[in-house]
Amino acid sequence: MGAALLLALASLLYIAAQSSLLSGSVAEGLKPETLTAVVTYMAPGKAAVVRTVAASAAVIALAFLSGRARFIVAACFGAVATASLAWMGHAAATAGWLGWVHLFSDVLHVFAAAIWMGALTGFLGLLLAELKTPEARANVHAALAGFAGIGSTMVAILILTGLVNSWVLVGPANLESLWTTAYGRLLSLKLLAFLVMLGLAAANRYRLTPALGRSLGARADADAEGAALRRSIALETALGIAVLLLVAWFGTLAPPAAG
Numbered sequence: 666m667g668a669a670l671l672l673a674l675a676s677l678l679y680i681a682a683q684s685s686l687l688s689g690s691v692a693e694g695l696k697p698e699t700l701t702a703v704v705t706y707m708a709p710g711k712a713a714v715v716r717t718v719a720a721s722a723a724v725i726a727l728a729f730l731s732g733r734a735r736f737i738v739a740a741c742f743g744a745v746a747t748a749s750l751a752w753m754g755h756a757a758a759t760a761g762w763l764g765w766v767h768l769f770s771d772v773l774h775v776f777a778a779a780i781w782m783g784a785l786t787g788f789l790g791l792l793l794a795e796l797k798t799p800e801a802r803a804n805v806h807a808a809l810a811g812f813a814g815i816g817s818t819m820v821a822i823l824i825l826t827g828l829v830n831s832w833v834l835v836g837p838a839n840l841e842s843l844w845t846t847a848y849g850r851l852l853s854l855k856l857l858a859f860l861v862m863l864g865l866a867a868a869n870r871y872r873l874t875p876a877l878g879r880s881l882g883a884r885a886d887a888d889a890e891g892a893a894l895r896r897s898i899a900l901e902t903a904l905g906i907a908v909l910l911l912v913a914w915f916g917t918l919a920p921p922a923a924g
């Protein structure tokens with residue numbers, strides 16, 4: 666609920682900031698006619714309205730529904746809000762049929778990013794709680810083991826759609842721009858962080874989660890395994906946040922393919 670409220674607020678602030686940037690001043694930007702122009706004629710402005718409405722609807726769903734329906738409805742509105750992010754970036758600026766391919770690919774990219782980052786946040790919440798009881802450890806183990814296949818699918822989608830993004834925005838003829846331009850260097854840093862995240866995710870899946878599984882029936886105080894997972898997932902989450910900060914930065918720069 667806090668996240669949905671923050672997203673609704675951030676989206677409204679984004680519209681005001683975009684309007685002020687375009688009109689040259691906050692006073693001019695906050696005029697109804699300028700704000701109307703941003704949300705009527707600009708894809709990022711329209712997308713921000715969709716995100717505000719979806720996030721607000723999620724707050725209402727979380728407040729008034731109960732049980733599984735509460736989370737399923739909130740997740741659906743979350744999916745709409747996530748998809749709208751693709752209309753904020755460079756993907757919305759690519760013209761013609763390639764533009765639709767780029768936009769569709771970017772929607773899948775932000776979906777996969779949201780599911781991976783959302784799951785990491787959920788796991789971190791579970792692991793920060795006391796894992797004193799066998800039930801608590803069994804729950805965490807079941808959640809981690811249950812996510813394994815989904816996690817690998819999200820990684821595959823991120824790599825494929827990331828390559829589509831890179832093909833359109835960097836281009837096979839501009840590979841040297843990955844170290845000669847600001848955009849390229851930030852994208853390279855992102856890919857480095859992504860590779861470290863992959864290493865941590867593999868360790869969680871193939872070493873630390875099975876170790877927690879083996880400890881379930883063994884010793885009552887088997888929190889060493891929980892602590893190891895806590896550290897690894899905390900580091901993976903921190904790297905994921907760094908990836909989003911890097912994207913927020915190079916998403917505002919001119920991509921190499923734009924010349």
Ligand code: HEM
Binds near residue numbers: 862
């Ligand atoms: C942890 C993994 C990753 C996360 C969380 C992530 C997240 C994101 C997000 C949120 C965007 C912004 C989308 C937009 O505003 O349109 C983005 C854009 C992008 N991503 Fe990723 N991504 C990940 C992995 C990758 C990989 C593996 C590649 C390359 C193979 C890649 C290449 C790109 C490119 C080129 C863009 C376009 C940026 C722009 O609009 O200029 N990403 N990513």
